[in-house]
Amino acid sequence: MTKNRLILGIDIGGTNTKFGLVDEAGEVHYNGRIKTVSYESPETLASAIHHRLNEFALQKNQLVGIGIGAPNANFNTGNIENAPNLTWKGVVPLTDIFQNEFQIQAAATNDANAAAMGEMLFGAAKGKRNFLVITLGTGLGSGFVCNSQLLYGHTGMAGELGHVIIEPDGRDCPCGRMGCLERYASATGFMITVRELLEDSTKPTQLNEIPQSELRSEHVSQAADKSDSLALAAFDQTARHLARGLATAVAISSPELIIISGGFSQAGELLLEPTKKYFEEGLFPAFRNTVQIDHSQLTSRNAAILGAAALGWENIR
Amino acid sequence: MTKNRLILGIDIGGTNTKFGLVDEAGEVHYNGRIKTVSYESPETLASAIHHRLNEFALQKNQLVGIGIGAPNANFNTGNIENAPNLTWKGVVPLTDIFQNEFQIQAAATNDANAAAMGEMLFGAAKGKRNFLVITLGTGLGSGFVCNSQLLYGHTGMAGELGHVIIEPDGRDCPCGRMGCLERYASATGFMITVRELLEDSTKPTQLNEIPQSELRSEHVSQAADKSDSLALAAFDQTARHLARGLATAVAISSPELIIISGGFSQAGELLLEPTKKYFEEGLFPAFRNTVQIDHSQLTSRNAAILGAAALGWENIR
Numbered sequence: 191m192t193k194n195r196l197i198l199g200i201d202i203g204g205t206n207t208k209f210g211l212v213d214e215a216g217e218v219h220y221n222g223r224i225k226t227v228s229y230e231s232p233e234t235l236a237s238a239i240h241h242r243l244n245e246f247a248l249q250k251n252q253l254v255g256i257g258i259g260a261p262n263a264n265f266n267t268g269n270i271e272n273a274p275n276l277t278w279k280g281v282v283p284l285t286d287i288f289q290n291e292f293q294i295q296a297a298a299t300n301d302a303n304a305a306a307m308g309e310m311l312f313g314a315a316k317g318k319r320n321f322l323v324i325t326l327g328t329g330l331g332s333g334f335v336c337n338s339q340l341l342y343g344h345t346g347m348a349g350e351l352g353h354v355i356i357e358p359d360g361r362d363c364p365c366g367r368m369g370c371l372e373r374y375a376s377a378t379g380f381m382i383t384v385r386e387l388l389e390d391s392t393k394p395t396q397l398n399e400i401p402q403s404e405l406r407s408e409h410v411s412q413a414a415d416k417s418d419s420l421a422l423a424a425f426d427q428t429a430r431h432l433a434r435g436l437a438t439a440v441a442i443s444s445p446e447l448i449i450i451s452g453g454f455s456q457a458g459e460l461l462l463e464p465t466k467k468y469f470e471e472g473l474f475p476a477f478r479n480t481v482q483i484d485h486s487q488l489t490s491r492n493a494a495i496l497g498a499a500a501l502g503w504e505n506i507r
Numbered sequence: 508m509t510k511n512r513l514i515l516g517i518d519i520g521g522t523n524t525k526f527g528l529v530d531e532a533g534e535v536h537y538n539g540r541i542k543t544v545s546y547e548s549p550e551t552l553a554s555a556i557h558h559r560l561n562e563f564a565l566q567k568n569q570l571v572g573i574g575i576g577a578p579n580a581n582f583n584t585g586n587i588e589n590a591p592n593l594t595w596k597g598v599v600p601l602t603d604i605f606q607n608e609f610q611i612q613a614a615a616t617n618d619a620n621a622a623a624m625g626e627m628l629f630g631a632a633k634g635k636r637n638f639l640v641i642t643l644g645t646g647l648g649s650g651f652v653c654n655s656q657l658l659y660g661h662t663g664m665a666g667e668l669g670h671v672i673i674e675p676d677g678r679d680c681p682c683g684r685m686g687c688l689e690r691y692a693s694a695t696g697f698m699i700t701v702r703e704l705l706e707d708s709t710k711p712t713q714l715n716e717i718p719q720s721e722l723r724s725e726h727v728s729q730a731a732d733k734s735d736s737l738a739l740a741a742f743d744q745t746a747r748h749l750a751r752g753l754a755t756a757v758a759i760s761s762p763e764l765i766i767i768s769g770g771f772s773q774a775g776e777l778l779l780e781p782t783k784k785y786f787e788e789g790l791f792p793a794f795r796n797t798v799q800i801d802h803s804q805l806t807s808r809n810a811a812i813l814g815a816a817a818l819g820w821e822n823i824r
Contacts, residue, residue, distance in 0.1 A: 337658070343653065347794070350793070355751065434672065441668065443759065444658075444666075474684070475683060480662050481661075
């Protein structure tokens with residue numbers, strides 16, 4: 191085996207942390223997974239990852255940097271700042287901790303920004319200078335690439351499309367405001383819509399057969415695949431809101447491509463097809479037919495590791 | 508006089524075209540004005556400006572470039588594209604025309620982007636890497652600077668904050684959609700609000716004494732200065748909408764400064780003070796206390812020329 195230079199890409203999630211060794215071409219040479227919640231401190235997590243890397247016979251100087259995607263991670267400071275989904279509270283000096291452990295350069299950003307980096311270096315946005323990535327999961331994350339650079343802004347926290355208000359006086363958001371995009375266009379928002387429709391609608395629907403406490407978005411997708419009209423209405427409403435948020439993003443940043451990724455994007459064409467329709471109709475005319483919307487081309491298994499590794503590669507350039 | 512290198516900055520408006528010779532420090536060494544509408548073609552306008560520059564004894568090689576701010580001008584193409592306020596219709600190859608006339612490099616962008624360039628090189632945003640400029644006039648223009656670069660996007664037309672929908676199913680917009688920010692937060696939007704308030708309100712107001720056809724925003728400012736409650740309500744509503752649009756811009760781009768300029772910004776604190784209040788209240792919490800809102804520091808007389816010239820300077824760097 192040739193001695194490729196490698197970046198350690200780490201994706202820290204609330205439950206699991208995935209990591210991998212990734213070369214400059216985006217090939218993953220090793221990957222591992224440990225339980226984030228098993229580690230009381232980020233220092234012990236860093237040390238555990240270091241230990242696990244012994245399984246892979248890294249040669250001297252082969253590891254050239256570290257990239258980390260983590261909730262609420264700030265690229266400018268390298269800190270995780272008050273992440274509600276992590277057991278580590280307050281401000282965590284994440285890049286410092288990993289630099290100390292590995293004695294090598296580290297950079298960190300949030301999951302959506304890391305996803306955008308991954309798409310730019312290894313995915314559907316290769317060679318594109320202006321694009322954005324939307325991650326649909328529990329919430330809605332976004333990473334904007336403008337002029338081939340990730341948009342971090344003054345605070346390092348730019349790209350909060352999920353907290354653009356698209357419905358004034360709309361649904362309450364945990365951020366303390368009302369009508370944020372992610373209260374409509376995310377797995378969580380989608381399920382609120384489904385429940386609202388179940389309460390208000392008199393339409394027969396197979397979703398009534400599932401106890402509400404057990405109802406998940408996958409059930410709704412399955413029902414929609416069988417043309418269940420309530421399930422289709424839920425996708426339609428979600429698409430309408432998502433499209434409105436995307437049109438706002440385009441009016442400001444004028445990308446050529448929007449990549450939809452994240453767990454909830456697995457709904458596939460059920461979500462994408464109506465989103466494209468409402469998006470094109472709702473765009474400011476000057477931007478019509480200038481933006482492509484597509485799924486991520488990265489296999490979801492490795493996407494987060496590739497994103498984190500891409501950040502690491504960018505950081506040492 | 509020392510032989511400064513100079514840029515010709517040109518601001519093409521629907522009625523007047525202003526131009527000036529600007530050095531690298533932002534000093535205007537000469538300025539002129541001609542009527543845009545007197546010139547049947549952009550070629551004759553370019554030639555007229557060239558002729559007028561004879562008044563200024565330019566030395567050989569002293570003029571090093573041209574920057575142009577014009578409605579609907581696209582930086583990527585150098586064209587004016589279907590500007591509704593100009594008599595020249597269709598696609599005008601603006602930079603080609605000026606390059607032919609002057610045999611020197613020319614760049615063009617829209618007025619709001621030029622204003623942002625002017626602020627970055629010569630104004631309140633000197634040394635700032637992430638900021639945006641809002642121009643409030645007949646419409647609402649915006650120029651985003653991210654990481655010290657103007658945001659042009661894939662199409663060259665990024666920064667259309669005026670056409671972000673902030674009120675779904677709101678006021679009709681000439682763009683064919685409904686609820687665009689500039690239908691509320693601009694001189695035009697403000698006067699619509701005033702007229703709505705005059706129709707709906709039973710409050711006594713001194714604005715009733717002015718025939719509606721003669722009523723202008725300056726009258727409303729004067730009334731507000733005298734605590735006219737209807738006039739104050741109009742500013743309050745306008746500020747609320749503007750603040751909502753600014754919060755959207757911040758969620759995406761996270762600037763450290765927002766500069767409010769343009770004719771309607773002359774309303775000063777009547778608009779700025781309630782805007783700041785609603786803005787701070789309505790921001791996504793992570794961005795609170797990270798953004799300053801301020802007026803332009805450039806004298807309005809020269810701001811447009813300085814903006815165009817700044818584009819010219821950036822273009823030859």
